[in-house]
Amino acid sequence: MSARHVIGIDLGTTNCAMAHALLDVEGSHPESVAVPQLVSQGAVDSRALLPSFLYLAHTSEGAQPLPWDPMRAFAVGEYARSRGADAPARLISSAKSWLCHPGVDRRAGVLPPGAPDDVEKISPVETSWRYLEHLSEAWNARFPDAPFSDQEIVLTVPASFDASARELTVEAAYASGIENLTLLEEPQAALYAWIDQIGDGWRKQIKPGDVILVIDVGGGTTDLSAIAATERDGNLELTRVAVGDHILLGGDNMDLALAHLVRTKLAEEGKQLDRWQMNALAHSCRDAKERLLADPSLGSMPIAVATRGSKLLGSTLRTELTQQEVTTTILEGFFPEVPPSARPTTRARAALTQLGLPYASDAAVTRHLAAFLGRQASALANLPAPSQRAPTLLHPTAVLFNGGVMKSGVLRDRLVRILDSWLREDGGSAVRVLQGTDLDLAVARGAASYGLARCGQGLRIRGGTARAYYVGIESPAPAVPGVEPPIIALCLAPFGMEEGTEAKLPEQEFGAVVGEPVRFRFFGSSVRRQDQAGDELESWSSEELEELAPIEVTLPAKGRQEGEVVPVRLRAAITEVGTLQLEAMPRTPSKPDERWKVELSVRSEG
16 A cells, blocks of 8 residues: 555654654645543543653553553553652653663663663663554554555654664664654754744745754753755755754753752751652652743642652652742753853763763753854855855854753743854854744654655755764784774765765775674764765864774675685665665675675664
C-alpha cells in the first residue's frame, strides 16, 4: 500500500508529539494527532503530548492496560510521569539524553540508573523504541485503514546529535516497525512549522541577508542553530549555516536546581531527604515549575514528597515553591546577564563518579549562546554575497524560540534583551522575534511539513551535514618511547554534504589491517567549512576538530592472512538518514564485491 500520510514525530526528552498531513492533496497542512495513554490507574485519555516517561510497574500493581494491549506491564506517558514521582526507582526519563551518551553501552540495560536488582533494566535504544511503538499503536488505533508502517515518517533529532546518536535513533525506529524513515533536525522542523503557520506571509518577514537564530531549550538539551536567507536565481532560499554543540542543559537541570532549593528549605525544618526522595522531589518540582512559569499570576505551588517506606496514603513531607523562587533560581542561575565575551566555565571532575548523564558543567544558557555566536562569527563566509561579516559575533537578525522551557515569556524576554545588548556592542542591530508557533507541537508539525516539502509541496531548507567529518590515518614512523605515531585527518565529508550523496575522494591508496582488532579514529568539525573531501590535515587545534569516540572492529580476513595489510581505496557517503558510511575497497579483491564497511553506529560504547 502506498503512503497516504506523512507523519511527523517529535521524540522529545520530556514530551513526544505526533502530527500528520495528507500527501498528494493540494493545500494540505499538518494537524496534531492526540495520543491515547494512561493518565491514571486504569484510565485512558487522549492528549496532545505523550510525556517521555516509562514506568516499569511492579507485578503487585497489575497490568497497565491500553485499548490495544490490556495486559501491558509498563506505562508510557502521563501516568508514568505521575507514578514515577512516588516510585522513582521504577521510572525512566531523559532517554533521549542517554541515547547520545558515549560513555555507556546504549544498547545495554542501564535504565533506570541505580535501580534495585528487582527492577528490570532496559537500554536507551529500547526505551526510545517503546515510545515510538506507543505512537505507532496509537496511530493504528485511530487510522486502521492507513497502517503506520505504510506511511512516510519524519523523525526529528537534535541538530547537534552526532552520527552515532542518529544511527541509534534509526535503530530504535526500525525496531518499532517504522520502515519509510527520514531524519530531520529539530531547529529546522521548528522553522518549517513557523513557515506553515504564517503561510505565504513569511516571505514578507524574512528577506535575503536575514539570519534566523533558533534557540531550542527543551527538557534535556540546549540546541542552537543559525539559518541564513539568501537569494538564488531570483528566489529566496534558506540554508542552515551553523549548529552548536550537543549541550545537556535544559529543563531537567532546572528541576534539579529547584529540588536542591526545596531540600534546603526542608533541611532548615529538620527534614532530611535521601537520594530516591530527591528524585521524587525533582519530578514534583518539574510540575510546579511548568505551572508557575506558564502562569505568572500564581503565587506558589505545593510540593509533597512521600517518606521512605510509607504507604500510598502514608505520611508525606510538605512545603511549597513560590513564583519568586522559581523566577530567581532560573533567571539568575540559567539565564544570567553576561558580556558577549563570556564563555562556559569548566571544573575539574572527580576521579570516580556515579553512572549518570554528562551534563554541561556550566548551567548558564547565555554563556553557551555567547560561545556559539562567537565561534560561528564566520559562518556566512561561504554563502553567495554574504550580507555581514561580524568582527566577533555571528549577527542574527531574527530569533525563533523552541522547546518547552522557552514557553515562558519571562525567559524569552530575558534572552532577547541580552542578545540585543551583545549585538549593539558589536555594531549590530536588535533582533526581531518570530511569533506564531505552539512550542509544544511545533517540531512534530514542522516534521510533517518537511515531509510535504520533500514531495514537492512546499519550501525546503538546505542544510546537509552539520559538521565536516574526518578519519584518522596513521603515518609510519620509527618507534619512540612515549610518542604516538603522527595522525593525519582525512576529510571524508565536507560541511553541508547532502544526504544521499557520495564524497569524491582521491584515488590514493591506504592500508587496511584485516583479521585482528583495529581502531578507527573519527573527528568532526563545526567550524572548518573550507575543507573538501580528500583534504588532509597534519595539525589542528582542539577548537577546530573534536575527536569522536573510536570504532573498534575486526575486519573479516576470509581468504586472507590474519594481520595482512590490504591496499584499499576509500569511499564515503552520507545516507538518506544523515549518517556517515565509510567503505574500504581492496585494490585486488579476494572475492567478488569484497569490501569492508564501517559506520559510526558501531563505535565502542565502553
